[in-house]
Amino acid sequence: MVAFAIVGAVALVPHWLPPQASEQAHRIDFVFWYVTAICAAIFAIVAAVLIYSLIHFRAPPDDDTDGPPIHGHTGLEIAWTAVPFALVTSMAIISAIVLARDDRLGKDPLNVDVIAQQFAWSFKYPDAHGMTSNVLRLPEGRTVRFNIRALDVIHSFWVPEFGQKQDAVPGIVTHLTVTPNKVGVYPVVCTELCGLGHSTMRSTVIVMSTKSFAKWLESAGAAVSGPGAGKSLFSSNGCSSCHTLKAAGATGTVGPDLDKLPTYAQQAGQPLEQFIRESIVKPNAYVEKGYPPNVMPQTFASLPPDQLSTLVQFLVSSSGGSK
Ligand code: CUA
Numbered sequence: 001m002v003a004f005a006i007v008g009a010v011a012l013v014p015h016w017l018p019p020q021a022s023e024q025a026h027r028i029d030f031v032f033w034y035v036t037a038i039c040a041a042i043f044a045i046v047a048a049v050l051i052y053s054l055i056h057f058r059a060p061p062d063d064d065t066d067g068p069p070i071h072g073h074t075g076l077e078i079a080w081t082a083v084p085f086a087l088v089t090s091m092a093i094i095s096a097i098v099l100a101r102d103d104r105l106g107k108d109p110l111n112v113d114v115i116a117q118q119f120a121w122s123f124k125y126p127d128a129h130g131m132t133s134n135v136l137r138l139p140e141g142r143t144v145r146f147n148i149r150a151l152d153v154i155h156s157f158w159v160p161e162f163g164q165k166q167d168a169v170p171g172i173v174t175h176l177t178v179t180p181n182k183v184g185v186y187p188v189v190c191t192e193l194c195g196l197g198h199s200t201m202r203s204t205v206i207v208m209s210t211k212s213f214a215k216w217l218e219s220a221g222a223a224v225s226g227p228g229a230g231k232s233l234f235s236s237n238g239c240s241s242c243h244t245l246k247a248a249g250a251t252g253t254v255g256p257d258l259d260k261l262p263t264y265a266q267q268a269g270q271p272l273e274q275f276i277r278e279s280i281v282k283p284n285a286y287v288e289k290g291y292p293p294n295v296m297p298q299t300f301a302s303l304p305p306d307q308l309s310t311l312v313q314f315l316v317s318s319s320g321g322s323k
Pocket of ligand 1: 116117118119154155156190191192193194195197198199201
């Protein structure tokens with residue numbers, strides 16, 4: 001009893017497991033605690049018998065005699081074979097049921113493509129015109145089917161609060177089913193050593209109410225594909241606070257006047273579209289005369305490729321140029 005109390009305290013007092021934020025996490029944690037309880041009970045019995053024997057059957061200092069010969073005990077042998085067999089079999093059955101349930105997609109799963117590369121995550125929503133985001137947003141209470149791809153080496157997708165991990169392997173698509181059931185913000189972690197930047201390969205998952213998720217998906221989806229997509233990217237990325245562009249109603253004067261993009265491209269000796277793309281991704285490659293370098297942020301290279309293309313197309317067409 002004492003041994004069991006000590007083992008139980010070690011198991012229960014510290015918070016070993018992360019908070020649960022998915023239906024799957026509840027089931028997985030149940031298996032964990034089921035197995036842990038069995039292990040704790042067996043350990044307590046073994047430790048108690050061992051300690052009792054050490055004290056009670058200790059030989060006196062001068063006793064060099066052999067112990068009494070002991071023959072097999074059929075009842076005991078049957079018990080120590082049958083009981084572990086039953087316990088291990090029950091763990092296997094319970095695990096199989098949990099795994100089968102966790103993979104159930106339900107009627108209307110949300111598809112999200114997870115793309116892993118050294119050293120970043122991106123998330124694509126095929127149902128929202130393939131809109132891509134660096135932050136994972138999910139609705140509460142709807143089953144999500146992740147289709148996981150790696151572009152370079154093996155990574156592993158893990159949200160501790162969701163209770164599951166899945167490797168991202170180059171050349172194949174792996175899958176993971178998660179039903180988030182708690183609104184909140186949780187970390188996305190790469191849990192496969194994938195290179196020097198492995199420890200920095202993190203993102204965030206935001207679990208939202210069904211309503212605000214639908215609203216976000218609609219506006220974000222429209223922002224990359226609908227009419228006005230380029231214009232809304234232009235303002236949501238803060239371009240209008242520094243640049244002038246009539247088509248976007250922008251009047252900023254910190255950076256060059258974007259209505260003159262065709263002229264700048266000519267001065268740089270590049271086709272307009274290529275010039276615009278380079279100026280967004282590598283702003284210091286060509287700096288217009290009269291403007292200091294390093295003022296334009298160099299962070300736009302991380303824009304998802306389709307959003308970047310939409311923005312470039314918008315600038316091409318609204319600055320009055322052609323490709
Ligand atoms: Cu990707 Cu570690």
